[in-house]
Amino acid sequence: MKYSLRQIAEHLGATLMGDGDIVINAISTLDEAFEGDLSFVTSSKYINSLKTTSASAVLINEAMLEHVSVAALVVSNPRAAYARVASLLYPQWKAEPGIDKSAQVDDTAQIADSAYIGPNVVIEADVVIGAECVINAGCVIGRESVIGKASYLYANVTVYHGCSIGEYCILHGASVIGSDGFGFELDEGEWLKIPQVGGVVIGNKVEIGACSVVDRGALNDTVIEDGVKLDNHVQIAHNVYVGEHTLMSRGVGIAGSTRIGKNCLFAGMVGVRDHVEIVDDVTVTAMSLVTKSLKKPGSYSSNTPIDExxxxxxxxxxxxxxxxxxxxxxxxxxxxxxxx
Missing domain, CATH: 1.20.5 (Single alpha-helices involved in coiled-coils or other helix-helix interfaces)
Incomplete structure (x- = not known):
């Protein structure tokens, strides 16, 4: 895709400094950029690269403007602006609507005319697939599950029965929604499996990384609210509640029946034990272990940093x-x- 710098400025609501007719067709780093590329600056440590970049234009905040030698789009948050421009220049691929001949779709399933169902997809009884959904090759959607409008499932995603996924969600390859929670009771020397009869409810604009798992509830549903972002290899156990716009990096594990507030940040490899409560606006740094409820907003750490x-x-x-x-x-x- 190609856009003039003026069109991009209008898209962002940015202040244009320089020639608005410059054509932008790619985004690149300051050091690797060429003519036709748009770059961005997020820190003063990149001033030297900013002065020597071959990019046609840069996204920048006002404080850095004096160091610019090329056209610029002035914004308050260059990194957020970069994300928006990247989405504009590199739109997500969407296939033509329709159902591949190799897909197995139950007669009772409701598939929107504008949805795409890829090769070898399995859609079971009473499933509802919303408008503009993309269900890529090898996905399995269990009975009575619902996939909301314009959600995008990459190859080999599995959604178990009785799960609800909201609108504009992205599920990456090999993620699993609605598998059984890890529920067992020791009885006369043997582990007795506890049936997991709840479901999973996922809100709108949620993104779930590759090989991540959200278990179904034991009785009530496991709930992931709007705007939550989960990285690859994240484990959400049964009956967990995750509040709006919380973000979890790779390898985070949340044990059962934990409640997490909104706008929380969990760095890589954080572990949270079962039945704790974490309030809104909490940050937990990498490889920390949360063993008790966190009742005040703020940043929390455990473990020790690397040393000789x-x-x-x-x-x-x-x-x-x-x-x-x-x-x-x-x-x-x-x-x-x-x-x-």
Whole structure:
């Protein structure tokens, strides 16, 4: 796709500095850009690259404008503007509406005329597929599930029975929605499986990464609210509630019946134990383990940062001594107070 810089400025509501007739056909980094490319700047550490870039234009905030030697689009958030322009220049592929001849679609399923059903897709009884949906090759949609308008399922997504996916969602390859929650009870030396009879309810504009799993509820539904973004290899256990616009990076695992507020951020490999509550606007840094409820907004961390192995081993040993050291310090403080 090609657009003039003026058209892009109008699309973004940006202030145009320079020739609006410049044609933009790609986005690139400052160092790799050529004529016809649009680049962007998010930090002052890229000033040298900004001064020497071969891009035809850049997305920039007002504070960086003095360093620009090419045409510019001035915006408050260059990275967000870059995302919008990328969507404009590289629109998501959509096939022509229709049902591939190799797909297996139950007679009771309701498929919108504008939807696309790809090769070897299986759609079971009483499924509803909304307008403009794209269901790519090898997907399986279980009975009585609903896929909302313009949702896009990449190849080999599995949606179990009785699940609801909202509008404008994106599910990446090999993601699984509605598998059984991990529910077992030890009975006379054997693990007795607990039937998982709830479903999964996913809101609008949710994106779920490749190989991520959202388990169905044991009794009530597992709920993912509007605007949630899950990276690859994320595990959401049964009966979890995730509030609006929460984001989880790769490898996050949320144990059962946990409630997470809106606008939370979970960095890579965070683990959250079962039955805890996390309020709105919480950030949890990478590889942290949440073992109790977080009742105040803010940033939380656990674990220790990387260090040279020799130093790490010494510190690891000292961690085990902290309790006894604290006890000795309290005794010393008491002695000092007594001697006054």
């Amino acid at each position: 192995t020799r130093a790490w081993r010494k510190n690891s040993t000292r961690f085990k001594q902290l309790d006894s050291m604290a006890r000795r310090i309290r005794k010393l403080e008491k002695l000092i107070q007594e001697k006054g």
